[in-house]
Amino acid sequence: MSNRYAIILAAGQGTRMKSKLYKVLHPVCGKPMVQHVIDHVKSLNINDIVTIVGHGAEKVKAQLGDSSMYALQEEQLGTAHAVMQSKEMLAGKDGTTIVVCGDTPLIKGETMEALFRHHEETSAKATILTARAEDPTGYGRIIRNEQALVERIVEHKDASESEREINEINTGTYCFDNKALFEALENVGNDNVQGEYYLPDVIEILKEQGETVSAYVTDSFEETLGVNDRVALSEAERIMRKRINETHMRNGVTLIDPANTYIGSDVKIGSDTIVYPGTTLSGETVIGSDCKIGPNTEINNCEIGDQSVIRQSCAFDSKIGSEVNIGPFAHIRPQSEIHDEVKIGNFVEIKKATFGKGSKASHLSYIGDAEVGSDVNIGCGSITVNYDGKNKFLTKIEDGAFIGCNSNLVAPVTVGKGAYVAAGSTITEDVPGEGLAIARARQVNKEDYVGKLNSKK
DSSP states (O other), X not given: OOOEEEEEEEOOOOGGGOSSSXXXXXXXXXXXXXXXXXXXXXXXXXXXXXXXXXXXXXXXXHHHGGGSEEEEOSSOOOHHHHHHTTHHHHTTOOSEEEEEETTOTTOOHHHHHHHHHHHHHTTOSEEEEEEEOSXXXXXXXXXXXXXXXXXXXXXXXXXXXXXXXXOEEEEEEEEEEHHHHHHHHTTOOOOSTTOOOOTHHHHHHHHHTTOOEEEEEOSOSGGGOOOOSHHHHHHHHHHHHHHHHHHHHHTTOEESOGGGOEEOTTOEEOTTOEEOTTOEEETTOEEOSSOEEOSSOEEESOEEOTTOEEOSOEEESOEEOTTOEEOSSOEEOTTOEEOTTOEEEEEEEEEEEEEOTTOEEEEEEEEEEEEEOTTOEEOTTOEEEOBOSSOBOOEEEOTTOEEOTTOEEESSEEEOTTOEEOTTOEEOSXXXXXXXXXXXXXXXXXXXXXXXXXHHO
């Protein structure tokens, strides 16, 4: 196998998006479009990846990090001009280069690999990824000769009536012999209405030199969708979501209503888990087997064990064990670690806290900046008072402790192993193990108070 290189075109401004966000950073299924492209390219045996950046260059670099090299296109003078910016990094090298746009998030790695193989097997100097469109209006048409080799690409506006009947279209993704590409780029002109340097002109130059130009037809026109506005962005989201959901279902996950279930491309779900409608699973979330998730639940960057139930709740950047029951209407905030067999009930908020095995906070509590041991019971309305207006402090509740309803634990404070806190207490000092803490005013009843008050009025 020869050396392989990739050039990602990601310098266009994307004015039709009408957005402050740079076009290729718009997310599809929770991940920026250009990140999808890079991830697909990285799945291949690629020696070097060069991303051509322009508008929003620093933000694109921040997103992609060291997964790519970068070349800056200061002026957007066309696709050939963009590719030329990678000359210092790639020109003169032996091998094959794929050129793909950063706004085509649906092209699969398998399709790119097939394009590479077809290019290498046909010994072509250039190979065009094509597709057959039901309505090819607006696309460049692929004109083939009697040997089925590509003769030329004709843009829609320049095509004759018979040529417009052709439904094989240019997708804008190509493979080139790397040396031939950069040699041909030197001869691309800008004698056109836009005054730009177009990459398809390389095809014509290679043909004039008597070189072989081939085409690989992908089975899926949908894969080739380029996103130029919010309508196309929505369509890409729909297609990718359907693709992702079908993959999970074929792997043994039940989606009650796939059309109303939103799963990110990096999410992993175990078999026999059921996901109910209105649920969003995103980031690098990993869910075990035999779980029940939803309805109307949002989970991002969480690890969840087997046989856990999360209903109508939100969980972010946390680790949740097996046989855990969360919700409805619970909020698991970042850096929480919930061990096996824990119950987090309705209207409970957990933040940067650990919950030991078998512990419970069944309803209406806030537990933040806390270490909760195993088999702890936290009563309704209890709060860890973790913030003094400037700093956050830690609350420790040791194994087997019982926190009565409507208790305030003013951090930093420790409730010892097996201790009891009486309902309605505000605890400001450590509670010893096996002890009982009562911190509330003694009840006083005023006889006939209401009658005396009314008589004064």
